[in-house]
Amino acid sequence: MKRSVILTLVIAVLVSVFLYAFMTRRNSGSVQAAELAKNDTIGSSNASAAEAGKVMLSLDTVTYDQKIQHLVNGDSTGRWPVKSPYPLAGAVLPFKRVVAFYGNLYSKQMGILGELPRAQMLEKLKGEVKQWEAADTTMEVQPALHYIAVTAQGSPGKGGKYRLRMPFHQIDSVLSMAKELDAIVFLDVQVALSTLQDELPLLEKYLAMPNVHLGIDPEFSMKGGQAPGKVIGSFDAADINYASDYLAKLVKENNLPPKILVVHRFTQPMVTNYKQIKTRPEVQLVVHMDGWGEPAKKITTYKMFVAKEPVQFTGFKLFYKNDIRKENSRLMTPADLLRLKPQPVYIQYQ
Numbered sequence: 001m002k003r004s005v006i007l008t009l010v011i012a013v014l015v016s017v018f019l020y021a022f023m024t025r026r027n028s029g030s031v032q033a034a035e036l037a038k039n040d041t042i043g044s045s046n047a048s049a050a051e052a053g054k055v056m057l058s059l060d061t062v063t064y065d066q067k068i069q070h071l072v073n074g075d076s077t078g079r080w081p082v083k084s085p086y087p088l089a090g091a092v093l094p095f096k097r098v099v100a101f102y103g104n105l106y107s108k109q110m111g112i113l114g115e116l117p118r119a120q121m122l123e124k125l126k127g128e129v130k131q132w133e134a135a136d137t138t139m140e141v142q143p144a145l146h147y148i149a150v151t152a153q154g155s156p157g158k159g160g161k162y163r164l165r166m167p168f169h170q171i172d173s174v175l176s177m178a179k180e181l182d183a184i185v186f187l188d189v190q191v192a193l194s195t196l197q198d199e200l201p202l203l204e205k206y207l208a209m210p211n212v213h214l215g216i217d218p219e220f221s222m223k224g225g226q227a228p229g230k231v232i233g234s235f236d237a238a239d240i241n242y243a244s245d246y247l248a249k250l251v252k253e254n255n256l257p258p259k260i261l262v263v264h265r266f267t268q269p270m271v272t273n274y275k276q277i278k279t280r281p282e283v284q285l286v287v288h289m290d291g292w293g294e295p296a297k298k299i300t301t302y303k304m305f306v307a308k309e310p311v312q313f314t315g316f317k318l319f320y321k322n323d324i325r326k327e328n329s330r331l332m333t334p335a336d337l338l339r340l341k342p343q344p345v346y347i348q349y350q
Contacts, residue, residue, distance in 0.1 A: 090257025135334035266291030288315030315346030
C-alpha cells in the first residue's frame with residue numbers, strides 16, 4: 001500500500017512538473033506574441049503619427065485667405081483675388097513678402113547682386129528687408145537673391161543661340177551668400193534663341209533644392225530669330241505652362257514645398273494668351289512688373305500689363321539707377337508700392 005501511494009505521488013509530481021513546463025513555454029510564447037502585437041501596434045501608432053504629422057503640416061487656409069485679401073488691398077475691379085487652387089503646405093506666398101536683389105556676378109551693370117562686394121550687398125539687402133518689415137508689419141519678409149543663370153548675349157556664341165550659361169560654381173556662390181541671410185534663391189533664365197525645354201533641365205539639380213525657385217524673362221525670348229536687344233521678345237502661355245509643369249514635376253518627385261515662378265513683364269505683347277496660363281498647388285506664379293522710369297510711368301505699366309491681366313500674384317521691380325535717370329524722378333518707396341491694388345508680394349531691386 002505504501003509503495004502504491006509513493007508511486008502515485010511520484011506520478012503526480014511528474015505530471016505537475018510537465019504541466020508547469022508546458023504552461024511556462026505557452027505563457028512565454030503568449031508574452032512574445034503580445035510583444036509582437038504590441039510592436040505592431042507601436043508601428044501602427046508611428047504610422048498614424050506620421051499621417052498626423054502630414055495633417056499638421058497642411059496649409060493654414062484661414063491665414064492664407066486673410067493674406068490674399070490683404071494683398072487685394074481693396075481692389076474693386078473684380079479681377080482680384082484670382083481664383084486658383086490652394087498651394088501645398090510650405091508655400092512662401094502669400095504668407096511672406098519676398099524682397100530680392102537681382103543681378104549677375106560677372107557684371108556690375110546687370111544689377112545690385114553683382115555690382116557690390118558680397119558683404120556690402122548683403123548688408124544693403126538686410127536694410128531693404130527692414131524697411132519693408134516696418135512699412136507693413138502684418139507681412140513677414142523673405143529675403144532673396146535673384147541670379148541670372150542664363151544671360152542673353154549680343155553675339156551668337158558657340159551654339160548660335162545668343163545666350164551664355166553661367167558656370168555652376170557661380171550658382172554655388174549665390175547659394176552660399178543666400179545661406180548667410182536665410183534667403184531663398186531664384187535662377188533667372190534668358191533663353192534668347194534657345195528654349196526653356198533646352199535650358200531648364202540643365203539647372204535641375206538646383207531647381208530640385210527646396211530653397212531654389214525660377215524666373216523666366218520673355219524680353220529675351222527671341223521667337224523671331226532676332227538677336228536679343230533688337231526687339232522685345234515674348235513668351236506664350238504654353239511656354240509658361242511648360243516651366244510650371246516642369247517645376248510641378250520636381251515638387252512631386254522630391255516632396256518639396258511649392259516653387260515660385262516669376263515671369264517678367266512690362267509690355268502687353270511680352271506675354272500672350274495669359275488666360276490660358278495654368279495655376280496649380282505645386283507652383284506659385286508671379287507676374288513681375290519689370291519696367292523702369294519715374295513713378296507715374298511705372299504705376300501705369302503695372303496697372304495696364306500686370307494688374308489688368310491677372311494670373312495669380314504680382315511683383316514689382318525697382319531700379320536703383322534707371323528709375324532716377326529722369327530729372328526730378330525718384331526711387332519708389334515701400335509705402336508707394338503698398339498703395340497699389342493689388343499689392344505686389346514680390347519686390348525686386350536691380
